[in-house]
Amino acid sequence: MTKKLLVSNRAREINPSPIRKFLPMAERAESRGIKIFKLNVGDPDIIPPGEFMRAVKAYRQKNLGYAPSTGILRHVEAWQKYYRRLGVRLSRSDLIPTVGCAEAIGFALQAVADVGDEVLVFEPLYANYKSFAVMLGIKLVPVALNIGTGFILNSSKDVEKKISSKTKAIVVINPDNPTGKLWSEAELYMLETLAKKYNLFIIADETYREIRFSGRPQTMLSRKAAAQNVVVVDSISKRFSLPGARIGALASRNAEVMAAVLKFAQARLSVGTLEQYAAIPLLEHGKPYVSRLVKEYKKRQAAAVKGLKKIKGAKFVASQGAFYQTVALPIDNAERFVEFMLADFSYKNQTVMATPMQDFYISKGKGQNEIRIAYVLKVKELAKAMDVLARGLEAYKAACLR
Ligand SMILES: Cc1ncc(COP(=O)(O)O)c(C=O)c1O
Structure with a gap:
């Protein structure tokens, strides 16, 4: 046949x-x-900041070799400095550079969920998560946020009733694409409490961290109560107007998650060498x-x-x-x-x-x-x-x- x-x-x-x-x-x-x-x-x-292109042009080595899967040391140190400015101390093994936030999303989902597992998301949702879920055989379970109520999560019950024995994680995008929503302290506390109560991971997509029209930039990495639950996926694409650089990062204090992500990172070999070097000055001094x-x-x-x-x-x-x-x-x-x-x-x-x-x-x-x-x-x-x-x-x- x-x-x-x-x-x-x-x-x-x-x-x-x-x-x-x-x-x-x-x-x-x-x-x-x-x-x-x-x-x-x-x-x-x-x-984008002129430093990036200048750094690309200033690259003097004759070879363009693979970078380490863990990221170029100086690049990772620049991320550590960047996070320190947000009040967060990360050790070297708490962060792995990725090919944009997109790769970090894939790594995070793969690290926490198996085929057939469920991940809670708030809809409307940055549509790429749907594609990753299909590629990885994960089921996304939506919690509806409505335009009529300002996309606010009013009650943890709305999330709780969607949690099943298969639920592994909750995704929160803050500031949010596509709604432009900023998650309030009360809402984030709700998610943190649920994550602890039900042993769920929180995948916090903070691609737009600084782009907010009030208040200070935040990261879920600073929430100590759920330190083991939080996996942050990050990017320089938007804050430095450099989507073509394809530089992102995944950060977590959960050693098991990071060990898994390192193995995924080894499978894809490395993030662009030139771009990692060129992003260093921005991570270090890009605030203005x-x-x-x-x-x-x-x-x-x-x-x-x-x-x-x-x-x-x-x-x-x-x-x-x-x-x-x-x-x-x-x-x-x-x-x-x-x-x-x-x-x-x-x-x-x-x-x-x-x-x-x-x-x-x-x-x-x-x-x-x-x-x-x-x-x-x-x-x-x-x-x-x-x-x-x-x-x-x-x-x-x-x-x-x-
Ligand atoms: C919420 C969100 N996460 C991740 C990404 C992907 O970012 P990157 O360019 O770093 O892969 C985007 C891009 O638009 C986004 O809106």
Whole structure:
């Protein structure tokens, strides 16, 4: 009997990135001469610190060898310094550099959960977690946070009722993508208490740590009560506007987790050598750059909020951090709306590309009327984009909602 040539189930199950799947349509619009305000990808437009490129250019060695799987010593020391400024002392073995936060997410999930295990997430959710879950055979169990109640977790019971014998971890993204939510002390305490009570890991995704419009940057690593439960996944992609550098880290005080992560890291050999060197000055002295960056995002948030307030029927909670805004619109299907904006609409030869939010949910049927916008344009452009979005919405209602 001949066997069919078939790819794996997970290969068939995994979804394309909701953020990237409209790119072909955008290309077609651009080839028609339409200017697109691209608010879809969290790819910062801000120039990164000059030190990074200077360090790349100053690399003098003739070889570009593998770095150690544990990370280049000076690079790890730079992370340790960075964390010390946050009031956290990490030993060398508490942190392993990764290929962006994306790799750290995969490592963290693999370290704490087996095939068939469950991991609690709050939805809407940074959609990449869904892809990792499919790749690793892990089931994500959603706890709903709602735009109507400001995405606040009001009761630990909402989480508790989702915990089963298979639950291994809770993921918390702070500041959050896609909602722009900052987790309050009360909410974090709730999660910490649950993690202790039920022996769960907390995977804290702190990619956007400094990008918050009030209060001081925080890390779950400073929560001593749950020190063994916490696994932080981190990145320089956003705070230093360097997503292409692919530098992140995983940090935990749990020695067993770190021993496992080291073995995963050995399997993938190493993180880029050049980039690890070039990131050192930023981790050591990057604070002034980050302060300027946050000021810029704050201005953009204000511009976006001002524009959104003028959109009839738009509902949103002003983003408190990261550089995203979830917006509910009076529409039936956000994917259809985004397609309409790219294929059927333009105002003075301009349109807007946002991200439909259906794929940011695990529960079927949610997010139908929600889009996410990323503040990756300068204030003036963002203001124009909000105006074009408002006009696009009216055109969509007239053409598609009758
Ligand atoms: C919440 C969150 N985690 C992780 C990542 C991935 O970051 P990196 O570029 O460091 O892989 C992103 C990227 O947008 C993100 O939004």
